[in-house]
Amino acid sequence: MDNAEIVKNFLIKNKGAKFCDDCLAKELKIKPRQQVNQITRPLKETSNFDRERGKCSICGKDKKVTWAK
Numbered sequence: 001m002d003n004a005e006i007v008k009n010f011l012i013k014n015k016g017a018k019f020c021d022d023c024l025a026k027e028l029k030i031k032p033r034q035q036v037n038q039i040t041r042p043l044k045e046t047s048n049f050d051r052e053r054g055k056c057s058i059c060g061k062d063k064k065v066t067w068a069k
Contacts, residue, residue, distance in 0.1 A: 043066055
């Protein structure tokens with residue numbers, strides 16, 4: 001399973017919870033963190049995911065977050 005599939009599966013498993021790229025990278029042990037950003041940015045163009053400014057479910061910071069709808 002590649003990193004894009006790992007991120008998508010994690011978001012679907014935690015449907016509705018919002019995650020920043022930093023926390024996704026730490027939680028899923030993906031390095032460098034920028035790789036998570038390259039995966040999550042295009043997800044907002046799909047009907048199954050969304051990405052906008054909001055509160056991360058892990059760190060609680062107001063950042064760009066991604067989640068499964």
